[in-house]
Amino acid sequence: MTKEELLAQPSDKYMSEAQQEFFRHMLLTEREELRERIDRDFQGLRDYETPSDPADVGSAEEQRQSQLNILEREKRLLDKIDQALDRIARGEYGWCAETGEPIGLRRLLLRPTASLSIEAKERQEQLERHVREA
Structure with missing residues (x-):
């Protein structure tokens, strides 16, 4: 099935x-x-060699730290993908974990790991902003 075929399906096939x-x-x-x-x-990080020029050490360490941050984000995404696959296995995928309403095909195509509807995600973000500002 293509994305176009998926989006063309009637809502009762959700x-x-x-x-x-x-x-x-x-x-x-x-x-x-x-x-x-x-x-x-x-x-690449394992094969990393420390530069011999002291001026390059700081720059290289900053680049290495940046790569570690990217890897950490990718690891979190991998965990979210595994959680989404678990939701599929349990028959819960595509349904908002908070409201039980459909998340929507377009949202899932853009963010296949989504577990909240747009409305629920916006409420969550507003609450997080409110807590940070308090």
């Missing part, structure tokens, strides 16, 4: 077996690509 399989395949593909990228980047 999270049908075919749609769940579409997203499962999408998540598995993204997961594999992400794992390969993480492995490649970790290998």
Whole structure:
């Protein structure tokens, strides 16, 4: 099934077996690509050699720290992908964890790891802003 075919389906087919399989395949593909990228980047960090020029050491360490931050973000995304795959296995994928309402195909195509509807996510972000400002 293509994205266009997915979006053309009637609303009563929301999270049908075919749609769940579409997203499962999408998540598995993204997961594999992400794992390969993480492995490649970790290998690059393992092969890292400290520069002999003291002026380059600070710059190289800053770059290394930046790579570690990127790897940490990618690891968190990998965890979210695994959680989404678990929701598919339990039949909960595509439904808002807070309200039980459909998340929506367009949102899932843009962010296949989403567990909240747009409205629930906005409420969560407003609450987080409110807590930070307090």
